[in-house]
Amino acid sequence: MASDVAKTIILSKKGSLRKQFLYKTFRSEIFLPVLAFLVFITLWQFILQLLNIPSYLLPKPTDIASAAFENGTNLIESVLTTAIESIFGFLLSVIIGVSSAVLLASSRIIEKSIYPYAIILQTIPIVAIAPIIVIWFGAGINSIIVITFLISFFPMLSNTLIGLHSTDQNLKNLFYLYNANRWQLMWRLRIPGALPYIVGGLKVSCTLSVIGAIVGEYIAGIGGSQGGLGYAITSAAMRLETPYLFACGLSASLLGISFFLVVNYISKRLLSSWHESEMKTEN
Amino acid sequence: MASDVAKTIILSKKGSLRKQFLYKTFRSEIFLPVLAFLVFITLWQFILQLLNIPSYLLPKPTDIASAAFENGTNLIESVLTTAIESIFGFLLSVIIGVSSAVLLASSRIIEKSIYPYAIILQTIPIVAIAPIIVIWFGAGINSIIVITFLISFFPMLSNTLIGLHSTDQNLKNLFYLYNANRWQLMWRLRIPGALPYIVGGLKVSCTLSVIGAIVGEYIAGIGGSQGGLGYAITSAAMRLETPYLFACGLSASLLGISFFLVVNYISKRLLSSWHESEMKTEN
Amino acid sequence: GCGKTVNTTDSSVSNPKENTASSAETSGEPKKVTQVLDWFPQPTHGGLYTAQVKDFYKENNLDVTIQPGGPQVSPVQIVSSGQAEFGLASADSILLAREQGIPIVGVAALLQKSPSALFYHKGDSIQSFADLNGRKVYAHLPATYWKYLKHTYKLDRVEEFQFNGQYTNFINDKKSLTQGYTTNTPSSLKKENVEVESLLVADSGYEPYYSIIFTTEKYLKENPDIVKAYVAASIKGWDFYKDHIEVGSEALKEVNKDASLEELNDEAKLQKEFVYGGEAAENGVGYMSLERWQTLNEQLHEIGELKKNEDVQKAFTTEFLPEK
Amino acid sequence: MGEKKIETKHSDFLLPSSAARTLVNLQQVEKIYPNGMIAVQDVNLKIKEGEFVSFVGPSGCGKSTIFRLITGLTEPSAGRLEILGGNPEAARKSGRLSFVFQDATLMPWCNVIDNVMLPLKLQGIPKIQQKEEAERVLELVGLKDYHKSLPRQLSGGMKMRVSIARSLVVNPGLLLMDEPFGALDEITRQTLQQELLSIWGKDPKMTVLFVTHNVFEAVYLSTKIAVMTSSPGKIAELIDVPIPYPRDSDFRTTASFSEIVTRVNGALKQ
Amino acid sequence: MGEKKIETKHSDFLLPSSAARTLVNLQQVEKIYPNGMIAVQDVNLKIKEGEFVSFVGPSGCGKSTIFRLITGLTEPSAGRLEILGGNPEAARKSGRLSFVFQDATLMPWCNVIDNVMLPLKLQGIPKIQQKEEAERVLELVGLKDYHKSLPRQLSGGMKMRVSIARSLVVNPGLLLMDEPFGALDEITRQTLQQELLSIWGKDPKMTVLFVTHNVFEAVYLSTKIAVMTSSPGKIAELIDVPIPYPRDSDFRTTASFSEIVTRVNGALKQ
Ligand SMILES: Nc1ncnc2c1ncn2[C@@H]1O[C@H](COP(=O)(O)OP(=O)(O)OP(=O)(O)O)[C@@H](O)[C@H]1O
Numbered sequence A, B: 001m002a003s004d005v006a007k008t009i010i011l012s013k014k015g016s017l018r019k020q021f022l023y024k025t026f027r028s029e030i031f032l033p034v035l036a037f038l039v040f041i042t043l044w045q046f047i048l049q050l051l052n053i054p055s056y057l058l059p060k061p062t063d064i065a066s067a068a069f070e071n072g073t074n075l076i077e078s079v080l081t082t083a084i085e086s087i088f089g090f091l092l093s094v095i096i097g098v099s100s101a102v103l104l105a106s107s108r109i110i111e112k113s114i115y116p117y118a119i120i121l122q123t124i125p126i127v128a129i130a131p132i133i134v135i136w137f138g139a140g141i142n143s144i145i146v147i148t149f150l151i152s153f154f155p156m157l158s159n160t161l162i163g164l165h166s167t168d169q170n171l172k173n174l175f176y177l178y179n180a181n182r183w184q185l186m187w188r189l190r191i192p193g194a195l196p197y198i199v200g201g202l203k204v205s206c207t208l209s210v211i212g213a214i215v216g217e218y219i220a221g222i223g224g225s226q227g228g229l230g231y232a233i234t235s236a237a238m239r240l241e242t243p244y245l246f247a248c249g250l251s252a253s254l255l256g257i258s259f260f261l262v263v264n265y266i267s268k269r270l271l272s273s274w275h276e277s278e279m280k281t282e283n
Numbered sequence C: 001g002c003g004k005t006v007n008t009t010d011s012s013v014s015n016p017k018e019n020t021a022s023s024a025e026t027s028g029e030p031k032k033v034t035q036v037l038d039w040f041p042q043p044t045h046g047g048l049y050t051a052q053v054k055d056f057y058k059e060n061n062l063d064v065t066i067q068p069g070g071p072q073v074s075p076v077q078i079v080s081s082g083q084a085e086f087g088l089a090s091a092d093s094i095l096l097a098r099e100q101g102i103p104i105v106g107v108a109a110l111l112q113k114s115p116s117a118l119f120y121h122k123g124d125s126i127q128s129f130a131d132l133n134g135r136k137v138y139a140h141l142p143a144t145y146w147k148y149l150k151h152t153y154k155l156d157r158v159e160e161f162q163f164n165g166q167y168t169n170f171i172n173d174k175k176s177l178t179q180g181y182t183t184n185t186p187s188s189l190k191k192e193n194v195e196v197e198s199l200l201v202a203d204s205g206y207e208p209y210y211s212i213i214f215t216t217e218k219y220l221k222e223n224p225d226i227v228k229a230y231v232a233a234s235i236k237g238w239d240f241y242k243d244h245i246e247v248g249s250e251a252l253k254e255v256n257k258d259a260s261l262e263e264l265n266d267e268a269k270l271q272k273e274f275v276y277g278g279e280a281a282e283n284g285v286g287y288m289s290l291e292r293w294q295t296l297n298e299q300l301h302e303i304g305e306l307k308k309n310e311d312v313q314k315a316f317t318t319e320f321l322p323e324k
Numbered sequence D, E: 001m002g003e004k005k006i007e008t009k010h011s012d013f014l015l016p017s018s019a020a021r022t023l024v025n026l027q028q029v030e031k032i033y034p035n036g037m038i039a040v041q042d043v044n045l046k047i048k049e050g051e052f053v054s055f056v057g058p059s060g061c062g063k064s065t066i067f068r069l070i071t072g073l074t075e076p077s078a079g080r081l082e083i084l085g086g087n088p089e090a091a092r093k094s095g096r097l098s099f100v101f102q103d104a105t106l107m108p109w110c111n112v113i114d115n116v117m118l119p120l121k122l123q124g125i126p127k128i129q130q131k132e133e134a135e136r137v138l139e140l141v142g143l144k145d146y147h148k149s150l151p152r153q154l155s156g157g158m159k160m161r162v163s164i165a166r167s168l169v170v171n172p173g174l175l176l177m178d179e180p181f182g183a184l185d186e187i188t189r190q191t192l193q194q195e196l197l198s199i200w201g202k203d204p205k206m207t208v209l210f211v212t213h214n215v216f217e218a219v220y221l222s223t224k225i226a227v228m229t230s231s232p233g234k235i236a237e238l239i240d241v242p243i244p245y246p247r248d249s250d251f252r253t254t255a256s257f258s259e260i261v262t263r264v265n266g267a268l269k270q
């Protein structure tokens, strides 16, 4: 081996390792993203200022911030409304998505026979079935939640199903030979084994649920104080208040990001002990 | 062991096994789904007929079929337009989704700094940024493709990223010890290992791309080109041609299902030799 | 000759030269302009398509592209960004845009008032907008007309629902109302054997000009000739369309494949009163008056949609309309 | 350890009495994998209840395949296969089957004790009993301090011992072990051999099928040794080990021991 | 097979000359895993270039952990670790490291030959040469008919042999093998032992670290044997095997052989 390698001595005490680790975490998890964010915002501000692009075309961060500030209470109310709708819709899609995946995975015939209808539910344009949704669930929050569900459940279903089909063959043999029934196979083996895929579905689904709620408000929304971000966006667009429009849009994004972070945290807790994608420490 | 078990003799020749296999495949892959479909359609037809539900609310399959037939050429044209838009948008989201996942996965810092913006792109309501899209890409097909991309790329990105982070630790050690550079690690290990997750992303993304194209037509107009299904749906709704509306909606679904089947076929070919989720024969 | 300017003395708009059309013609290359529509091609765009197919634009040395809109397409933003030269918008949108500092100017009002109406099932006991209280109404909730109605008729007990482009829920609830257009909604509903009656929104006193051709202040200032030529040819198209609906309908059918000629013709007939009636009967298609703009401005201030005191006179000009 | 414990029924006879039932009966069994690989061919094998049969043979000769056939994880391409006069399915359903795969095959998301309790859980045994039993067998394999460890925190040999513990937590009628002690050091191996013999010795009807590459181990443990050869996999010879149990460690130094070892090695070299 | 080939530099001396450089130097090395498990403690070990050092010890005593420390896959919690005077990182970068993990660790989506060619591919060796080399080592491990098979179509021992072939396809300066022959039958094992000795013998600077549970194997192969004990893992004794190479199979029957075996076993039993 290369003999000209400089002598390096690895002499590290646990304490210093831990400190180093915390420092590194801080650097990569907090400092740099925040820096990136600041750079991003500053560039956005200055480029627009330099190019003299009018705020009705693309507002500057300061415009957006002041628009958000001016309409503060309205914005917060809208965000809360949309948040509630998306949370319920998301929960529905998780529950129904996972449980239908479990159902489909339990038999190839059921899967082949029913899966196409899941794709139909996902791909059929919501406007087409909006009236029926409104008739069945009433306008307003119920229908909005249903629409949110329709938009966000497919990633749950599809990912979970792939996960349930990815069960390790050796473990499957083990369960088979020990006479596990379908139920045990599902609960003790296939579902735990599918968790990484389920988490993947959750991540996509939780962000889609925000979009879903906004679309729902467009399609089945009602007036009054109940209008969420969807309503606020339509109304800002209508009045051509581009900075406020962006404020609403970015609030939707923030909502999505918060959901994502929550899901991410949960997934870390669920998988950290055994799955590669979430393992941090040396194995 | 239970001695009262009936004597059963397993005496099977290869030929009969194969025949049995083909028969089973036929039964589960073709016959039963088709049967399920027929039952579904028949029930739909008869329940509506029995309950006397008017076709403007929920048209009967026969109404939909005849509406589709009457507007045959238009429908086909619309489907083609939307198909083209969604295919391009889908391809864009695959290319950009996978390559950004590769970029993000190559460094924890990049990931932490950039990922939030990917979530923003996914969750920001398209209407909010529609004007900018139209201004940058012009009304019509370009903008529609961009919108399709925006709607369908996140599942690709998110799933691919999870996949890239799920690399088997032992194989990673192997590559590390054999001095693999980042590039080799990515191409020879992480990407092949992530394939099952990438396929999961493809399945979600390809169906979302149909929705994306339809939403795109709403938002960016149809430009100079032929209107696709989004346009057909809006005008059918306006003219209260509910059966045709459903015909358009179901065509969108069929488009989604065809994309899904194509992706499914490709995924089978990609993974069949090694991944559990696509392995058919006894291992 | 110079258009009979009714009210505008805006110095920022230079006086168009005499005989704009022929001067544009002699300048060689046809001028490329794009017109963004406010919806998919429909009879409210009939005159424009007529001008296109009858080569009225070509005669004025213009190469016009008509770009259809859609449910979420914003012509104001497309035009203000310079992606198109001309757009279509209603008067209230133009005022709202100017309030936001978007410098657009209306140059010709294609519909004197909006055919928007609220529909209710035939026989329902509704006499006026005041009777809406306690009812379900499907309307585009952020729209100014709806806010005006709510404000003026104190409609605080209406159950408001977002109109999603479909009438199904309206049909299904005999006590509800829905927004729509008198020019096409009744005939569509009739196909489903639904008889309706309507309250025309304009009858409430809120009657902004509808489908106004607009462009930006900058474009107007820099290319008065082209604007003149474009408006002239468009109005010529509308005048021709008045007596030759079928020409417009044919042209629309080309770009709106899902419509039938019959529907297009019927709608065009019903729309005539909005295009050619009212003040247009006297002053020609495209006419706008300062009084009505001012009224609208006041109404929008009253309901709180406008807050700044912008000069209404800057929002439109009739300078480019052909002489009647 | 435990050598004295082996005062059992098996010590009463050299081989399981000829009156014992035939447990496993393979007749002209052949297995061709879908890729055309002929894994085993013309396998004839009769195993009586209560026997301890070791399989030795070169790598890739089809030992694991025979186990897969017997447990019904794969179907023979030709031939006749009976387990207790029935098919593997029925034998499996009887619930007295247990096994150690060649790989440890642990659930990565469960800790050691949960992995060991699995067969009991699947049988619906009361929770407390599950735990007791699991603790007992974990002690047996020397892992009683590792209850809460996850599989990835164990060494290779420890994983394998967890797998062995799992196979012993039930009270198996037919125990199939595919190289269970391959990853273990000599001392641990001998301890576990004793434990295994003692468990087997207690139940005259318990049958063990055992794959090993260690001929000494095979001879020491078994009543019969199936020597396999490869390309294609066949049972070349079935060698009896007519030495009564308990066999103490001195047995390893006897002449009959080396004689049988020589015979097995001879058969292997063919 | 191949016994005559071992006419090499190593035959000239009992042990690598004392002038040889120190390749591996562990001083008071300790490894505590994040869960608090003390895997190894106070490990002192000096290995000279050209040596063949075997590690024996009970399951879980830290053999694999020491390999992980030497290759830099894990960092010591305390102590000092030098590879050729540098850190493991630098040694790895020299590109002369090779190893067999305790698990076969094959890429499931690549066939056998692609798996074996991997180290060469990563080095950017020309394709044709990759193939030649891979075929050579596959022949060595007796798998030349399995080029196109996927890992899941192989038996346990065959997978391990693919992994061994992969480690030999490069020309390693330091070869670490973690129980490479554990899953192999005696005959295959002996063949591979000869092959390994022959490869090692050809390059006087080549160093092999070798984990095995087979004391005979350790004594037969090594210049030194590190006997480990557990809880916590320590190197109990470092035993020299001062027998010159080539060692023919008769060596296994010599008195010095059994003497060393006894010593190792004694150290293990403590
Ligand atoms: N799924 C499979 N597909 C194709 N061939 C297979 C498959 N499984 C095993 N084989 C082949 O069948 C033969 C026997 O394999 P088996 O696993 O039974 O060997 P074994 O005797 O257990 O070997 P080892 O001692 O190495 O574990 C081998 O040649 C192997 O390549």
Ligand SMILES: Nc1ncnc2c1ncn2[C@@H]1O[C@H](COP(=O)(O)OP(=O)(O)OP(=O)(O)O)[C@@H](O)[C@H]1O
Binding pocket: A282, A283, D152, D153, D154, D155, D156, D157, D158, D183, E033, E034, E035, E037, E038, E039, E058, E059, E060, E061, E062, E063, E064, E065, E066, E102, E233
């Ligand atoms: N990732 C880990 N986390 C926690 N403890 C670990 C980890 N890896 C190994 N250990 C512990 O460290 C000790 C030594 O493990 P190691 O794998 O080095 O043993 P070994 O000597 O290779 O054993 P074997 O012969 O069974 O392979 C064991 O007690 C094990 O439980």
Ligand SMILES: [Mg+2]
Binding pocket: D063, D064, D065, D102, D178, E155, E156, E157
């Ligand atoms: Mg095997």
Ligand SMILES: [Mg+2]
Binding pocket: D155, D156, D157, E063, E064, E065, E102, E178
């Ligand atoms: Mg180990």
